[in-house]
Amino acid sequence: MDISLNWLKDLINIDLSAEATAEALTRVGLAVEGIERHGDDTVFDVDITSNRPDCLSHLGIARELGAALGESLDVFEPEPEIPMPPVLAHDIVRIDDPKRCYRFTARIIRGVKVGPSPKWLVDRLEAVGERSINNVADITNYVMLELGQPMHAFDLDKLAGGRIIVRPARAGEKMVTLDDVERSFDESMLLVCDAEKPAAIGGVIGGLESAITDSTVNVLLEVAYFRPDSVRTLARKLGVSTEASHRFERGVDIDNIVRASQRAANLICEVAGGQKGEFIDIYPTPIHRTEIECGDVSNAVARLTGMEVSESKAVSILDALGIESEDRNGLRVFCSPSWRYDISIEEDLVEEVARHTGYEKIKELLPPASGAGEFQAAEPQKASVRNCLIDMGYSEALSYSFIDTAWDDVFQPVPKLDRNEGVRSVTLRDSVIENAVRMRQTALPGLLDAVKLNNNHQIRDVRLFEIGKAFISEEPGELPTERELLCIVGSGGDLHADRVEPERTLDFFDLKGAVEGAFEAAGVEAAEFEAADLLHLRSGQSASILIAGNKVGALGRLSEEIAQKYKFRQPVFVGELDLTAVLAANRRTSSYTPIAKFPSVRRDVTFEVGRTPAVAAILRSARTSGEPLIEHVGLVTVFEGGSLSPGHRAVTIRVEYRSAERTLSEEEVEYSHSRLLARLDSELGLRPRK
Amino acid sequence: MLIYSVFSVLSFRRPWTNTNMIEEKETVEAAKAAFDGEFEKFVDPGVNGDAAARLSELVALRVRHTGKKSALAESKKLIGKVAPEVRGEFGQLVQSVERSIVERLDAAEASLKAAVSEAKTEAERIDVTLPGRRIKRGTLHPITIVRRRIEEIFVSMGYSIEDDREIETDYYNFDALNIPEGHPARESQDTFYTTDGFALRSQTSTVQIRAMERRGVPIRIIAPGKVFRRDTPDMTHVPMFHQIEGLCVDKGITMAHLKGTVTEWLKRLFGEDTITRFRPSYFPFTEPSAEFDFSCFKCHGTGKLEGERCRPCKGSGWIELGGSGMVHPNVLKAVGVDPTVYSGFAFGFGLERMAALMYSIDDIRHLFDNDLRFLEQFR
Secondary structure: OEEEHHHHHHHEOOOOOHHHHHHHHHHOOOEEEEEEEEOOEEEEEEEOOOOOHHHOOHHHHHHHHHHHHOOOEOOOOOOOOOOOOHHHHOOOEEEOOOOOEEEEEEEEEEOOOOOOOOHHHHHHHHHOOOOOOOHHHHHHHHHHHHHOOOEEEEEHHHOHHHOEEEEEOOOOOEEEEOOOOEEEOOOOOEEEEOOOOEEEEOOOEEEOOOOOOOOOOOEEEEEEEEOHHHHHHHHHHHOOOOHHHHHHHHOOOHHHHHHHHHHHHHHHHHHHOOEEEEEEEEOOOOOOOOEEEOOOHHHHHHHHHOOOOOHHHHHHHHHHOOOEEEEEOOEEEEEOOOOOOOOOOHHHHHHHHHHHHOHHHOOOOOOOOOOOOEOOOOHHHHHHHHHHHHHOOOEEOOOOOEEOHHHOOOOOOOHHHOOOOOOOOEEEOOOOOOOOOEEOOOOHHHHHHHHHHHHHOOOOOEEEEEEEEEEEOOOOOOOOEEEEEEEEEEEOEOOEOOOOOOOOEOOHHHHHHHHHHHHHHHOEOOOEEEEOOOOOEEEEEEEEEEEOOEEEEEEEEEOHHHHHHOOOOOOEEEEEEEHHHHHHOOEOOOOOOOOOOOOOEEEEEEEEEOOOOOHHHHHHHHHOOOOOOEEEEEEEEEEEOOOOOOOOEEEEEEEEEOOOOOOOOHHHHHHHHHHHHHHHHHHHOOOEOO | OHHHHHHHHHHHHOOOOOOOOHHHHHHHHHHHHHHHHHHHHHHOOOOOOOHHHHHHHHHHHHHHHHOOOOHHHHHHHHHOOOOHHHHHHHHHHHHHHHHHHHHHHHHHHHHHHHHHHHHHHHHOOOOOOOOOOOEOOOOOOHHHHHHHHHHHHHHHOOOEEOOOOOEEOHHHHOHHHOOOOOOHHHHOOOOOEEOOOOEEOOOOOHHHHHHHHHHOOOEEEEEEEEEEOOOOOEOOEOOEEEEEEEEEEEOOOOHHHHHHHHHHHHHHHHOOOOOEEEEEEEEOOEEEEEEEEEEOOOOOOOOEEOOEEOOOOOOOOEEEEEEEEEEOHHHHHHOOOOOOOOEEEEEEEEHHHHHHHHHOOOOHHHHHOOOHHHHOOOO
């Protein structure tokens, strides 16, 4: 809020420079974020926290400054006045909903001459960023900025029946407001009406028809109190926020109403002529001030801040802030002032004392030592996975957790997030990014967007990964399931350090290698891969990833259909893993086997096969043959092309025979090897290639 | 041809013994002369030419002049045939000739071998400035880098790292944090809601509650994590970002410990000369509350950098970082902790802001674009 230094000086004696004044305000929690000269005035941009609506006025700021500088306020004091007796007053003002409108005052001013405001008024308003409208409206603004009390001036002659009824709207009621917008109301909305129709939206904005114009002669000045949450709801529903609603939402000083009304009336009479007439004050719902019992403020301050502030010093700070106290049977009882709604417990008093003593006076201490710190249990594993992937050339990405609904049913999530039966994704009511209301079940769209963005910048070689959560709904009323995913994407070539052109184009096995590396880095059992068809992957180049027989994710080449949607011009390979499941898997274990004393005998054997059996099946069959002399079976090469018929492959495996007791004889090896070949023949129909 | 003629002379003389050894000496001289003549071209090691070819020529030369069928070998055989009284003298002659030949051959061979090896080394010379062979390394996201650094500092200060749910109930996101229904912070349009009425956590303070429920007190935790607010993306706002929340609850904890702790970790991150400033502020879940600033790590609080206005602190010398305060008694009560026995402090700040400061990032949307031209700058 803009605060004028000259205006403050009307309210309190300030001997400090503008800068020192700003510092004093900042020190007590009224952060001055800007200082600007305005003619002979200085204007502070003060950041006011939502708990301090009392500081949304020059009076409020002056009050804080007074407590900080030890100066007393010189503020307008109203003349004693007797409002119209209730019997008569109810003919002019009636509150039908005292639960939302606690107090309503109306003052009649007759014979005004509406016109431009005098220079002093225009200057004051302009200094704090307000535009001058006319002398009457300007005074209502001026008094609000001075005393914090929003108010509204009606043209009395345009109010049907010359009266006010504060009531809920009737279905279908409409009104054009001061901002020239026609607004429709529902029955939940509290309006300030005349005898027939709405004249203002309570605590928010006035109606255009009953507004002050150049021809206005008689004025009804409203100064009222509306309940904060009701104004907030109303303003939200209507989508308007005004200086008035901003203050009412946070709470205005209900005891300040008469002062504000009289101040405004006096000023209107001063700048626009006219005579003060009747004053109506309907006050059905009083607000009770909070009382706080505090045996020992000094002790409370020490307990929470470590500062030594004497009881008398603390009490005098609180007193200067309007928090009065009395001794009741040996117990000090503090009473929150009418303008403060944020003082209700002992800790609140401590804050008042602390900030007016100065936070800089609080010492800097470290708490006494306690136990050792710890990372999250899975953090070392996750750190290893991250490090492993960056070593393999993948950069870490971060994308939004909410994604476009256009990606619904395009990707197949990891199994734990893909429960086909009655599964519901988590959806946001609305988003700030168009259509991005789906909480992701997969992180792939984010990474693919990144591939696209990089491609658009002529970066073709893209390797990225992301670790982050994905979501799925549970039973109604239950919190959604959150699982952490590891998502990886690769496209383009295997770019090497300090080279601008890759040597080779990435393929399935690059991504597979990265996934295997991640498993190894996480220290869990090796992953298994089996050919599988997945929604978003190209058939024949896609695999399910399993750990201990359970599917935890998938890997493969992005389907042509999705690639086209993204307009990718080169193959893109993607993988997604349920990291929560991977990290929970059994840890890899090591145990020592004595190093062999006798030499081994190696036999390489080549089989010509089609697309099946898979190499994994050949190796598995050989490894599980049960031949006691087989120590190890490994893959040598897979060859395609040459003299082989299309679709055929020459798979060479190496079998290593060894005994722990002796050097094997040729006959022993031959016997074992022929039994192995016989098994491969009977199980898989494999014959060694000549 | 020369070998042949020497041989024929020797055969012719054999039947007689003599003591003046004229012919024998001539034979030795001839062998030497023959070698000298052929070896001449190897005398100058500076002679150009293919060292490897010259070396094999030299090897052949050695065979011819020192081998079994060489004139030298024949000369040696003559030693036994000369008269015993001059045999010693003749023997010495032959030996000296042989030594001379072998020594010269050895020297020439050594020098040629060196030349061959040198030529090979020269031929195999590489450009060591070519890049090493390794895959181009990826990079950690700057948020991860900053998070790790801060986590390491706090773990060393005895804090445990915690995280928890990102989608929360209103209870954890608001009620337990002393933000009751009707509170402006709650009804502000900041929070994302799911259609099932759950909130995307709008601050990591939710983890305070979850952690205290799980672990009880005393407690010292740091909770880094994603939070969500309904801000339209611009240079300084994004709808999803990261916060780090700190919480310390024990008997006798005061704001002095808050100030000390915040100052200590900022010193560890930005250097010993870092100082902090606490300003009164307001947060529903702390009372008293404070915002904290620290002296700018670029200009060390002077506000000026090389005569210009310092950018990270906008010339003020201070960088505003986060919010903090003493845990509100209602928050402690919400997790069954007696606020008359225990007290605690909490603080929080944004990782995006931290990363933006540390790396001079002018637009935090970059952090979520995944543009490799951006990501690869953080090595």
